[in-house]
Amino acid sequence: MKKLINQHPTRAGKIVLGLIPFLLLLVLYLGASNARLAENSNDKLLPAFSTFVDTMQRMMFEPSKRSGEYVFWQDTLASLERLGLGVGISALIALLVGVGNGAIPYLRAHLSPMVTAISLIPPMAILPILFIVFGLGELAKIVLIAIGITPFLIRDMQQRVLEIPAEQLIKAQTLGANTWQLILRVILPQVMPRLIAAVRLSLGAAWLFLIAAEAIAATEGLGYRIFLVRRYLSMDVILPYVLWITLLAFIIDYALRLISRWRYPWFHAQTAEGS
């Protein structure tokens, strides 16, 4: 008998073992739901699966009676647009400032302390300021996401640039590169996959800020819907929405990983990071 740390499940075994907790959770839910519904058929806390299907069918495929929109898709689109803009803008700023900071000592001396200071502000604490300054529209929500994740991304980018071996920078100079060329050909391509990795890590926080902003002031969006129907105890909407958000988060993360592996094979070969 081998020691426990040396025993590995087979590939199929891994999948089965990984599925068991999910199945257990499902069975647990079904049991609890059945028990509660048997006691009170109007119970809203743990709806039956048929209720989920009915509700989601209504939200996904029937135009809303009030606005004529397909609520579910409208919510999804609104949220993804905010998330995409917020994360995209953050990544762009992080790339510019982070690479600049990392590569040019004078710029770093200027900006690095401020970035550190900003990164310590709890973004939710300044949400009211954002609403006051930018109004209750889209801008405030996007800015919240940007303020929430940009400092982290900048600091990560700066660190990654500083981690590029000095030998490479010296080599590039002996090959005739000036500062701009060095940033363009040596630093920038090398931090791109690291930016993707950092964005993947920051997505959880981005979702948090998105849903928080939508909960407070919005007229559509996944977070808005969840907090709206909370008043009616509509677990038949909340639970599928949470699952949907989880699925979206997974898909985005997976897509970023695939893009990174496809575009930057050398990066994934030399590090175990992001594999």
Next chain:
Amino acid sequence: MSYIRIENLWKEYGDQVVLERLNKQINKGDFITIVGASGCGKTTFLKLLLGTEAATRGRILIEGQPLSAEPDEERGIVFQRYSVFPHMTVLENVMVAQEFAASPWLARLFGKQRETACHAALEMITAVGLSAARDKYPHELSGGMQQRLALAQALIKKPRILLLDEPFGALDPGIRADMHTLVRSLWQRYQLTIFMITHDIKEGFHLGTRLWVFDRDRVDPQAPGAFGARVTYDLPINGKQSLEDLPSSLQAQG
């Protein structure tokens, strides 16, 4: 007049003297191998030549002109590791120097210019024996092949001086012998002036035309940092000598 003159070169870090009173003259085409114990200022000396460190006192002149204080195209370098760009293929790694030179803003070449650059790069890649690996990334190459690539990359700029910082330190003995042949042939073909640091005293002995031994010849036990290292032996190598000809004090170290 000699090609490179080193005049009374000192390097100190705080009150730690690393190098002191270095006076040397180097002729064009010299192949100098540098040996010495760890912490003896070999790498510091190379950094002074490279321009990443500034001398505390004294100066280095190339053809009468002081060295520029940052790395530039005059001096090529191959380090023990991290010398090649991991995100470029072999061809791109060698071609990038020409792209730096010809395209100041994009640092990329297109069309006819690219073809010319590609041709020159391939020639150099063939010279170091990597033509079969032109589209591979460095992580797909063995250690020896990576160092070949680093040499090709440095030599395409036709540098006047080539600095090698333990370039074969991480290689197997068999591959190391191949690399010695390669370096010697490149040295002859491109008429380079080479400074090469090595830990392998045998390598130092048969590869170059001149062997420098860095050592601290004065040591104050009360203040270990008070005296710096100097070139204690400067031996011409003509290929006939062997390890036995070395002064006995050196053999003890080696």
